[in-house]
Amino acid sequence: MIGIHLYESKHQESYEVKIHHHANVQILYAIEGEGSIWIDGQQHSFEQDNAAFIYPFSKHAVSSDSHLTLLVLAFDDLSEKSVFHPDWMPYLFNRSELLKLNAFQASELRLMLRKLLFEQKQSDPLSAWAMHNLIQDIYLLLVRAKESKPIQDANGLRAERIRNYIDLHYYEAVTSEELSGKLSISIRQMNKIFKKEYQMTPMQYLTEVRIGLAKKLLAESEKDIVSICFEVGYESLPTFYRTFKMAMNMSPNKYRQQLLSSEINLH
Secondary structure (H helix, E strand, O other), X not given: OOOEEEEEEEXXXXXXXXXXXXXXXXXXXXXXXXXXXXXXXXXXEEEOOEEEEEOOOOOEEXXXXXEEXXXXXXXXXXXXXXXXXHHHHHHOOOOOEEEEOOHHHHHHHHHHHHHHHHHHHHOOHHHHHHHHHHHHHHHHHHHHHHHOOOOOOHHHHHHHHHHHHHHHHOOOOOOHHHHHHHHOOOHHHHHHHHHHHHOOOHHHHHHHHHHHHHHHHHHHOOOOHHHHHHHHOOOOHHHHHHHHHHHHOOXXXXXXXXXXXXXXXXX
């Protein structure tokens, strides 16, 4: 694929790539092992689920303490093209950075890289299109990882990761098993950690996010109830009605009618 290349780079014990730079962007993702990375005069440890965004012409080098396997994604610098809205520019990378991804971010990045590997093998025009879209998704994921605020307490960090994941994936079929699996802890432990921070379980928070958005859509749009059900992540209309009624003590239709009546009375 012209302009986008994804390949594996294996580093055996004491293997070192000398300091170098290149004109394109590189994203290095550690699949396994540990080593170190030298970026613009600073050395950092580099291990599984770490990622490095290498800015064009930024001097960098990688060395391994044991076995270190990387995926290297190289592509043209998107910030110099018209793919980004001007309002997004302050968030874009303007230098090389090391990113220590959390469990959810790493899981998302692995999935996107697998999709890229698949599309790269297809070598057809639609695959090239798919790869360009995936590059933008990966860029966004890494920008969000860069912008996320560090939390010192380990359990507080886990709870924050869960909350952030739900905020970004509420429209998907999120389950307790999926969330706990990404953190490699039991559902019971996950619920305990999350409840301590937010006084509810992750699934209760997911419902709160979905119903909150549904209320906003009912109030501010003329979308059909079935469309709102779909948009907020419910596969079944009866499930959406039941959940909404439990949360609001009324159906979605009645909630909208009350809002309309209130507006009429105000006028």
